Amino acid sequence: MNIYDKYLPKNKHDFDRVHKLKKMDRTELLPLLPGLMEWVQDMNWPIAEEVAQLILTFPNEIVPLVKEVFKTNDDVWKYWCxxxxxxxxxxxxxxxxxxxxxxxxxxxxxxxxxxxxxxIAIKILQTIV
Structure with a gap:
């Protein structure tokens, strides 16, 4: 068991944990980002959008995490990222x-x-060129 597991959502309906996470200090949330990334594997999960909003408050810190997802074979997760x-x-x-x-x-x-x-890549690329 990871020491951070007690902070992460337990299931796709665990809004209580997500709301507690939103109240935590940024420095406390940083080590939780890799675990939180797993909750955007399927944006159909009820807590996924709220977790995504929380993750997006760390734009610089999630760049390497998203790049790691891009190295996987999980095309659905890559799509949502x-x-x-x-x-x-x-x-x-x-x-x-x-x-x-x-x-x-x-x-x-x-x-x-x-x-x-x-x-999707074309659409995003057009916003940065």
Missing amino acids: LEILVHRLPMESRQLFKDDLIRLIERPTAGEKYEEFDE
Whole structure:
């Protein structure tokens, strides 16, 4: 068991934990970000949007976490990271994804092509060029 598990949501309906997280100090939340990222794997989960909003208050800190998700084979998680996180990041943070966006447009994997990542990437890239 991770020492941070007692702070993270237990299930997709655990709004109580999410509300407690929102009241925590930023320094306390930083080590929880990797665990919170898992809650944007499926934006159909009831707490996913609130968790995403919380994560987005750490634009610089989540850039490497999103880049790690992009290295996985979880195309649904990558999709939500693009659509919900990268798309909503401030301009300075979005710019850090320029190379990733170009790769998604020019050399998407079969799964990324199926999920139409290239179209999302174009849309995001147009906001930073």
